[in-house]
Amino acid sequence: MTRRRTVAVGIALGVSSSFLLVAPFLFKPYGIFILSTWAVMTVAAIGLNLTLGYAGQVSLAQAAFVGIGAYITAFLTTNGWSFWPICALAGVACFVIGWGLGYPALRLQHHYLAFVTLAFNTLVYLVFRNEEWLTGGIYGISNVPRPSLAGWSMNGAHAFYYFCLAVLALVASAIWWLIRSPWGRAFVALRENPIRAQSLGVDTRRYTLMAFALGAGLGGIAGALYAPLVQFIDPTPFALGLSLNLLLMVVVGGSGYFFGPFLGAIIAVLLPEWLRFAQGYYLMGYAVLVILLMVFCPTGLLGLADRLLTSTAKAAPVAAPEVS
Amino acid sequence: MSAVLKVRDLKKSFGGIVAVDGVSFNVNQGEILGIIGPNGSGKSTLFNCILGQLRPSGGDVHLDGRPVTGMRPCDLNRLGVSRTFQLLQVFPQLTVRENLILAGQEHRGGMLSRLIGPRDAGLSASADRMLDFFRLTHLGGELAGALSYGQQKLLDVAMAFMAGPRLALLDEPAGGVNLTMLVSLRDRLRAINVEQGSTFVVIEHNMDFVMALCNRILVLAEGRVIAEGDPAHVRRDAKVIEAYLGR
Numbered sequence: 001m002t003r004r005r006t007v008a009v010g011i012a013l014g015v016s017s018s019f020l021l022v023a024p025f026l027f028k029p030y031g032i033f034i035l036s037t038w039a040v041m042t043v044a045a046i047g048l049n050l051t052l053g054y055a056g057q058v059s060l061a062q063a064a065f066v067g068i069g070a071y072i073t074a075f076l077t078t079n080g081w082s083f084w085p086i087c088a089l090a091g092v093a094c095f096v097i098g099w100g101l102g103y104p105a106l107r108l109q110h111h112y113l114a115f116v117t118l119a120f121n122t123l124v125y126l127v128f129r130n131e132e133w134l135t136g137g138i139y140g141i142s143n144v145p146r147p148s149l150a151g152w153s154m155n156g157a158h159a160f161y162y163f164c165l166a167v168l169a170l171v172a173s174a175i176w177w178l179i180r181s182p183w184g185r186a187f188v189a190l191r192e193n194p195i196r197a198q199s200l201g202v203d204t205r206r207y208t209l210m211a212f213a214l215g216a217g218l219g220g221i222a223g224a225l226y227a228p229l230v231q232f233i234d235p236t237p238f239a240l241g242l243s244l245n246l247l248l249m250v251v252v253g254g255s256g257y258f259f260g261p262f263l264g265a266i267i268a269v270l271l272p273e274w275l276r277f278a279q280g281y282y283l284m285g286y287a288v289l290v291i292l293l294m295v296f297c298p299t300g301l302l303g304l305a306d307r308l309l310t311s312t313a314k315a316a317p318v319a320a321p322e323v324s
Numbered sequence: 325m326s327a328v329l330k331v332r333d334l335k336k337s338f339g340g341i342v343a344v345d346g347v348s349f350n351v352n353q354g355e356i357l358g359i360i361g362p363n364g365s366g367k368s369t370l371f372n373c374i375l376g377q378l379r380p381s382g383g384d385v386h387l388d389g390r391p392v393t394g395m396r397p398c399d400l401n402r403l404g405v406s407r408t409f410q411l412l413q414v415f416p417q418l419t420v421r422e423n424l425i426l427a428g429q430e431h432r433g434g435m436l437s438r439l440i441g442p443r444d445a446g447l448s449a450s451a452d453r454m455l456d457f458f459r460l461t462h463l464g465g466e467l468a469g470a471l472s473y474g475q476q477k478l479l480d481v482a483m484a485f486m487a488g489p490r491l492a493l494l495d496e497p498a499g500g501v502n503l504t505m506l507v508s509l510r511d512r513l514r515a516i517n518v519e520q521g522s523t524f525v526v527i528e529h530n531m532d533f534v535m536a537l538c539n540r541i542l543v544l545a546e547g548r549v550i551a552e553g554d555p556a557h558v559r560r561d562a563k564v565i566e567a568y569l570g571r
Contacts, residue, residue: 182429182438182445189415189426195377196413200483201401201430210435 047218069223098216416469
């Protein structure tokens with residue numbers, strides 16, 4: 001990372017972290033709810049970014065994993081289980097299912113793989129909707145309790161927001177570690193040239209499965225946060241629309257960029273709220289914005305920022321060497 | 325002299341087209357074997373069958389006496405077999421140093437230790453030595469995609485040697501490389517062969533390069549071995565002149 005880029009990232013990180021910490025005091029409960037939703041969706045998008053952005057495996061099933069995590073949490077916590085082991089269970093269950101879903105990726109690529117994962121998402125959605133004995137069907141599961149930690153209740157909007165933010169920080173730190181480890185390098189090799197990667201000893205089969213499983217696991221954790229956030233779940237939010245929205249977050253933010261999902265989730269979760277003043281036109285305006293961005297900057301917003309930083313660095317005059 | 329690689333009656337067909345037709349040869353420890361032949365003679369297909377990229381239609385491959393026919397390329401690599409490809413295969417989004425570390429990291433510990441271990445997998449010093457050996461030290465921090473073709477070619481070859489392979493199969497390492505870089509590449513390969521005792525199989529069209537580098541040459545035409553011997557013998561062989569070298 002160049003010095004200019006490091007400074008830019010440092011400033012952006014400092015400003016946005018400060019904002020996120022004071023935000024609950026600036027907004028009404030609905031605003032805090034939206035910010036909490038942003039944090040939850042960012043966790044899910046970080047998972048998808050790992051699968052798609054770093055490892056290059058297309059997945060349209062992330063909503064299914066968010067849903068599985070949410071239903072596991074809702075079902076068990078409404079039956080008296082503590083949130084904490086359930087949150088871990090949601091992540092592990094999705095990890096295992098994601099590992100299984102990764103097997104088609106060993107044989108299929110690109111749009112073929114997209115269709116397999118899309119079919120999986122649809123299948124899971126149908127289970128949520130039709131298996132009423134387990135999921136409550138279209139009536140869903142209500143009164144999902146919010147967790148408490150060492151006597152500290154997270155029932156309030158502020159407390160639960162900070163909890164979501166803490167989980168996001170934890171997940172982001174873990175993924176930061178992962179992508180900077182040899183695994184991250186292997187994921188990039190898998191994305192860029194799997195045949196060469198194999199010839200260098202990279203077990204592409206294992207890394208492909210791991211990319212799917214880890215991405216799915218993070219989807220499950222996002223689901224475990226989503227259920228107590230909304231406190232009522234039904235199948236509708238976990239349909240294909242959410243998978244496409246999460247894909248949009250990754251691609252618009254900058255696929256394969258660490259901060260891409262953070263920015264993408266702002267566009268997908270917060271921007272529609274800010275555009276509400278446009279009433280009936282806001283979705284049209286939002287769609288036009290996304291189209292323009294994809295046409296002029298297919299590498300996403302962070303790709304655009306990267307390009308601008310690189311071009312300004314090149315354009316900057318080189319200082320004349322001092323002559324003593 | 326013990327054979328590192330034994331290829332017996334290897335065959336590969338694509339539908340009705342026979343690309344490799346019963347090729348047999350040995351590669352001895354410390355040897356540099358050249359494989360030459362006209363375009364379409366099956367050289368790269370032969371490599372891909374040996375290295376598990378393609379499943380052979382028939383025949384056997386043995387590494388150090390152990391059957392490895394159809395073994396996955398990553399497993400073969402971990403047994404000490406590395407390769408380069410005909411076309412450049414570096415990772416443009418990684419720096420030159422990271423390309424080298426990637427080329428060695430999977431030989432270090434298990435998956436878990438690579439996750440929780442150091443970012444460089446303990447390979448920074450080896451990568452620096454390799455950069456120095458291939459005269460790429462000044463480019464270590466550059467993205468591989470920003471290098472010139474010749475520099476990328478050197479990197480590509482350097483990656484093949486990062487894990488200290490017993491056997492390296494190099495597919496046209498001199499292709500598209502300018503004369504200065506070519507001499508440097510040949511010298512580096514010779515030095516690795518002498519210093520590390522590595523065994524090479526080299527596919528090459530550049531006759532000066534292959535004749536100067538290799539101890540023994542195998543000539544393929546239409547998927548079959550038509551001649552085998554030392555460079556001087558092969559250069560005089562009437563079948564080789566007819567099929568490949570020309571008069």
